[in-house]
Amino acid sequence: xxxxxxxxxxxxxxxxxxxxxxxxxxxxxxxxxxxxxxxxxxxxxxxxxxxxxxxxxxxxxxxxxxxxxxxxxxxxxxxxxxxxxxxxxxxxx
Numbered sequence: 001x002x003x004x005x006x007x008x009x010x011x012x013x014x015x016x017x018x019x020x021x022x023x024x025x026x027x028x029x030x031x032x033x034x035x036x037x038x039x040x041x042x043x044x045x046x047x048x049x050x051x052x053x054x055x056x057x058x059x060x061x062x063x064x065x066x067x068x069x070x071x072x073x074x075x076x077x078x079x080x081x082x083x084x085x086x087x088x089x090x091x092x093x
Contacts, residue, residue, distance in 0.1 A: 011050030014057065019047045021064035036063035 022032050033040050036059045043060065046052040052060075061070055080086045 015050040
């Protein structure tokens with residue numbers, strides 16, 4: 001399956017998301033530094049280029065949003081293995 005997003009595209013979208021959330025919460029870069037522990041230069045570079053370490057991204061994300069949303073990416077989707085499992089999952093209690 002062809003994916004229309006590249007890793008670079010997503011990097012830029014994630015940096016724009018963090019910037020938008022920072023502004024929505026009325027946080028200056030300095031305030032985000034204090035809240036996240038990520039250096040000022042790293043935040044400015046990330047917002048401009050999308051380049052950041054995973055740990056620092058998670059620190060920023062935790063400062064502006066709920067980290068449990070990122071945690072959901074690690075949960076595997078379990079598909080039913082039989083018709084009985086499908087029927088049980090849709091049965092009314």
